[in-house]
Amino acid sequence: MKEWDKDICSDLSSSSFLLSDMLNNALDLSKLEEGKIEFDTQFESIIKTINMIISLQKRNAESKGLKLLSTYSCFLPPLIKFDKGRITQV
Numbered sequence: 001m002k003e004w005d006k007d008i009c010s011d012l013s014s015s016s017f018l019l020s021d022m023l024n025n026a027l028d029l030s031k032l033e034e035g036k037i038e039f040d041t042q043f044e045s046i047i048k049t050i051n052m053i054i055s056l057q058k059r060n061a062e063s064k065g066l067k068l069l070s071t072y073s074c075f076l077p078p079l080i081k082f083d084k085g086r087i088t089q090v
Contacts, residue, residue, distance in 0.1 A: 007055075014056055021085040039086065043079040046087075047072055053088055 001009075031037045054068045061068045 011056055011059075014052055018056070018088050021088065024085075039083040041081050041083050043081050044084050045078060046076065046080045046082065049084055049087060 028037055050070050050072075054070055058068055
């Protein structure tokens, strides 16, 4: 399998995960309005999460003549406790 094909498969897999998460969160809207929303926080690498989001959005941005870049603080800890599903929605 060519590298480009592997990238496409990886992007499709990540996109399907994010779409599923978005649908679940849309269903949670009523919970949010009632103040009953729950967060699924786990220790994760925020850098890996940001890189995944950029990878997923890169082709879309480039097709519009945009370039996505990210920078990180050298003081950023390797793992942070956050809700990955909610962060990827932003």
